[in-house]
Amino acid sequence: MSVGTQDTWEGRAYIGGWVQLADRMPVVSPSTGEPIASVALGAPADVETAVSLAVDAQPAWALTPPGERAAVLRRAGDLLNEHRAVARRWLSDEAGSATAKAEFEIGLVISELYQAAATALIPFGQLLRSELPRLSFSRRLPVGVVGVISPFNFPAVLSARSVAPALALGNGVVLKPDPRTTVSGGLLLAAILEAAGVPAGVFSVVPGAAAVGQALVTDPRVPVISFTGSTAAGRAIGALGAESLKRVHLELGGNNALVILDDADIAAAAAAGAWGSFLHQGQICMTTGRHFVPERLAAAYERALVGHAERLRAGPPEDGAELGPLIDAPQRDRVHDLVTRSVAAGARLATGGTYDGLHYRPTVLAEVAPGHPASTEEIFGPVAPIVRYRSEDELVQLVNASPYGLSVGVLSGNAMRAYELAGQFRSGILHINDQTVDDEAQAPFGGVGAWGPRGPERGLAVTRPISRRSPRPSGSPCRGRSPRTACSSGTPSGRGHFSMQERTRR
Incomplete structure (x- = not known):
């Protein structure tokens, strides 16, 4: 065939x-x-x-x-x-x-x-x-x-x-x-x-x-x-x-954080954030689920991110739409319920929040607070929640409040500053000056917390996961000899000669 x-x-x-x-x-x-x-x-x-x-x-x-x-x-x-x-x-x-x-x-x-x-x-x-x-x-x-x-x-x-x-x-x-x-x-x-x-x-x-x-x-x-x-x-x-x-x-699961520091390029940050939240309709374990923005930059970041969201089309892939459908109706309904509950809790719908069939429009939620569903739950849909922060100490607490810990992206004009700050985040993967979605076949992959124990x-x-250590031989030709003496093929060994032994821990 x-x-x-x-x-x-x-x-x-x-x-x-x-x-x-x-x-x-x-x-x-x-x-x-x-x-x-x-x-x-x-x-x-x-x-x-x-x-x-x-x-x-x-x-x-x-x-x-x-x-x-x-x-x-x-x-x-x-x-x-x-x-x-x-x-x-x-x-x-x-x-x-x-x-x-x-x-x-x-x-x-x-x-x-x-x-x-x-x-x-x-x-x-x-x-x-x-x-x-x-x-x-x-x-x-x-x-x-x-x-x-x-x-x-x-x-x-x-x-x-x-x-x-x-x-x-x-x-x-x-x-x-x-x-x-x-x-x-x-x-x-x-x-x-x-x-x-x-x-x-x-x-x-x-x-x-x-x-x-x-x-x-x-x-x-x-x-x-x-x-x-x-x-x-x-x-x-x-x-x-x-x-x-x-x-x-x-x-x-994952509820990954994109951190924008106060020296980041807002236009570049919004472009990265749009990719992180909207790629494959947000149905990725590494999707950017929370956008953390300094309070003084939040309005500018929101405008830029909304601009990206409104230029992206949700529709049939064969028609060239940038966003295809969600996988099924239960998933669409779950996403929409999460958006609706977040708005009811006090978040503001900046754009999106509607759908045609299984095609859900790219959605930006502004003024999201730590307790809102869009902040605490994995969305798995094309939704970008923006959370404001006032200090780096508050930022660290907000990022680490999620039980998930797969991927964090940190955007800054100073890569070393971003790297040092990122050491305080609970995450298995760290991206400096990139959004949360990226992977290579040769790179280790994994997270902490509710992402999974292994x-x-x-x-x-x-x-390690798909092999076992080799079994220890059931006997040894050195049995009964002094522990200072090794042997090979049953013959006592002199100084400079070595026996071979395999060890195991399954």
């Missing part, structure tokens, strides 16, 4: 290959409300099948030379680059992505695949110091099967950045994408990886609802779960995984 044709995934799941299941579900465009395709609807029994296939196929994949695994992932990146138009179409039609956001996301996925290829070849162990005359070292080995549950907002990259490194290190993977973005968040990736050479059974995509995710989390043969989604759902999955003492890595780790730390 061709990567570029809808026939590849129409009515199917990817479980050891392209299969039809007992039930189907429609793929609906959030922009038009019309069905544009159908995919298989999985059940817990299908998860059991996918995990069994992965358990059987993973050992051979783990023994595949790392250079070959790297080559497969590089080919996957090349294939996606060749089929950008297909990916762009599905990110637009299924996920509601504007053209610029879709292109941005495709570039991120390609980077994740290339970075994963490099990950397959990084050092996978370390030498350990020892008081004894021996060589002591540890290795990191695949955990076996990794379960991935991915969201709707950046469906392609938030699947790929968990799937690709797990495959690179020799694991099998079972992916459950959000049912609203099954193609762009799962089946397209399956088609790419299959064409690139990932063996059958190593990677599966099981579309479905919450029961499919629950089956994946509770399967005892899946020791690691990677989940991206809401904080409420993450708490439930964390509790479920804890019952079987498995590793659960959570990337949850999230996707990258860079040199990428091996």
Whole structure:
């Protein structure tokens, strides 16, 4: 089957290959409300099948030379680059992505695949110091099967950045994408990886609802779960995984702060703030959810930000609108309710606050106070709340009042001043003279607080969540000898000779 044709995934799941299941579900465009395709609807029994296939196929994949695994992932990146138009179409039609956001996301996925290829070849162990005359070292080995549950907002990259490194290190993977973005968040990736050479059974995509995710989390043969989604759902999955003492890595909500200092360029700050709050209709965990502005600059910043908001169009991506639709009616209603409650609490609607279907106009809320819903809750919509502050001490308190701590941007004419102040903010990611939304495949990613206890780790730390330390040998040829004597192959060693020992902590 061709990567570029809808026939590849129409009515199917990817479980050891392209299969039809007992039930189907429609793929609906959030922009038009019309069905544009159908995919298989999985059940817990299908998860059991996918995990069994992965358990059987993973050992051979783990023994595949790392250079070959790297080559497969590089080919996957090349294939996606060749089929950008297909990916762009599905990110637009299924996920509601504007053209610029879709292109941005495709570039991120390609980077994740290339970075994963490099990950397959990084050092996978370390030498350990020892008081004894021996060589002591540890290795990191695949955990076996990794379960991935991915969201709707950046469906392609938030699947790929968990799937690709797990495959690179020799694991099998079972992916459950959000049912609203099954193609762009799962089946397209399956088609790419299959064409690139990932063996059958190593990677599966099981579309479905919450029961499919629950089956994946509770399967005892899946020791690691990677989940991206809401904080409420993450708490439930964390509790479920804890019952079987498995590793659960959570990337949850965010209410990120953009801090404008009193020496910032207001025009540049407003342009950055508009990107941070309105990109992909604000449906990003790194979205700028709070704009903190000095009291004396608040009016000028509001005017500039309103100007950007009123120049941006909310409409069908195929018509060239900069903002596409929100993912569904419940999400639109939640956003509008939050705006309405904030205005009722005393915030002022500077622009926006209306919608046509699922297309919500870019919205600016001024005079937002710390207790207003737009300040305390994650919005996940195209809403920019402006909060005034009078001193840096008050600013630090306001920023840190949120239970979330993923990303903070600080804008200033003095980068070192911004950097020193930012050390007081509770956040996993800090951007100096940039807004809150930015990421690179090679950079560590994660936050603190309600964002999640552990999230996707990258860079040199990428091996930790999806590998285990190598097992300690069950015996030693040195048993019974003096602790000052080491041996090799059962022969006492003299000075200058070393035995080899592996150590483990799972």
